[in-house]
Amino acid sequence: MIIEIDPAGGFCFGVVKAIETAERLIREGQDVYCLGEIVHNEHEVKRLASMGMNTTCHNDIPELKNRTLLIRAHGEPTETYSIASSNNIRIVDATCPIVLKLQKKIREGFKEMERLNGQVVLFGQAGHPEVIGLNSQTENTAIIISGSEEMERIDFTRPIRLFAQTTKDKIKYQKLAGLMEDAIASSGENSPDFKMYKTICGQVSDRIPKLIEFAKKHDVIVFAGGKESSNAKVLFQQCLAVNHRTHFVSGPEEIEPSWFLQCNSVGISGATSTPRWLMEEIKRQIAQMNPEISY
Template sequence: MQVTIDKNSGYCFGVEFAIQMAEDELAHEETLYCLGDIVHNRMEVERLHQRGLCIIDREQLADLHDCKVLIRAHGEPPETYALALRNNLELIDASCPVVLKLQNRVKHAFDLSQRQDGQIVIYGQPGHAEVAGLTGQTGNRAIIVMTEADLDQIDFARPVTLFSQTTKSTAGFYKMKGLIEARIAAAGGALESFDANDSICRQVSNREPQLAKFATLHDVIIFVSGRKSSNGKALFSVVQQFNARSYFVENETELEDEWFAGAQSVGICGATSTPLWLMQQVQARIEAVGELV
């Protein structure tokens, strides 16, 4: 049985940058605080915890003073930086450049919409760290949508500017765009007042066609990702469309031997938050199953 790891899977630039910054700091610091999981992958969080990375939430952040705190790739809203100044915190800012650029675009669009009685709409997962950072650019006045029902929050008689969380599905974004256009037309509004911005990271969107092709080349696909990963959920849905024998696992302990019955070729792939070392551990476990068959 041949087992192949997808060469296009694994960390995107933003995640790799954040992990490297954490490791660089931990090389000479016993403890480094990180606001939220540094990456949506439990195995990698546990690995870095063993090296001294301490995950904290916003309430714990408010109680910290005179220490270093890592800002992860997802970015943060303005109030986090204001708190850091008050508490004399040194921020190790690993915000992804793509996310920072989007935050600036959202802030500019919000300022403009204030003069035009417009609305900022973000296609994204409520409560997600990146979405919190984006809505923070609007004073938390942006409308977050994930489903068609969420569109009921929008006043379609007023201008609408749409952005996307960078890790969402491209197909999902354009479906939402179409639904909004239909609602505007039904309300008798002007489509000229609707500005849709495809702000999905191309490192994410480019993986969709690559994964679709990879999924067709193997009898079985094992998709490795943390269950909290928004990107992982989106990419796994792509894999499932092209290979019915696709399975989602967090690590090698979740593999089932019967998944590989009769398989000659197994493909391993993952999210932008999936480390290569974890996919290699999954590969080793599958190869061991193959030797027993």
């Protein structure tokens, strides 16, 4: 049996940047507090905690006077910056450049919609940290929908600017935009004003065709990701659609030997928040269960 780690799997550049920033601050001896888990991966969070990084939450920000607050790749709502500044807290902003660009686009879309009595619609997961930051650019007025079944909340007779959370499924986003165009047409609006912005991150969508090929070529796929990771859910579903022997794990302890019965090859892949070292550990764990594995 052979076992292969997906060469295109694991951390995206936004997450790499945030983690490298955290490691640098720790090396400099700073008392670093990351606002929320730095990535949706408990193993990586534990590794950084063992190096000295603290994880904090929004309620505790005022208690961090004169300390360093690290903003992770997902970004933060505008209020976080003002609360930190009024409490003399130093912010180190590791928001992914792609998320920053999207925040700016949404802010502009919101200003335009204010002038035109329109609506900002956000295809995303309500409550997700990135979505909270994006929604704050609209003064928390965006209509957040996770699928077409929630479209009745939109007034199709008024202007619409449509954006997506960076890690959403590109095909579902395109279908949603198509359904919205149909709804505008059937609303009888004579001069529809609808714009859809392509805001899904290429680090996720460009990965999918390669991941599908990878999942097809192995008998069994072990997909590693954090249970809270939106991107892990999307990528796992893509593997499962082409290989029914795909298993989701958050760490090596969840692997079961029975998955590898009558199996000649195993592929291991991971989300944009999954560290390479974790995929290596999963590989070692599978190898221990199956001593006949060749590399």
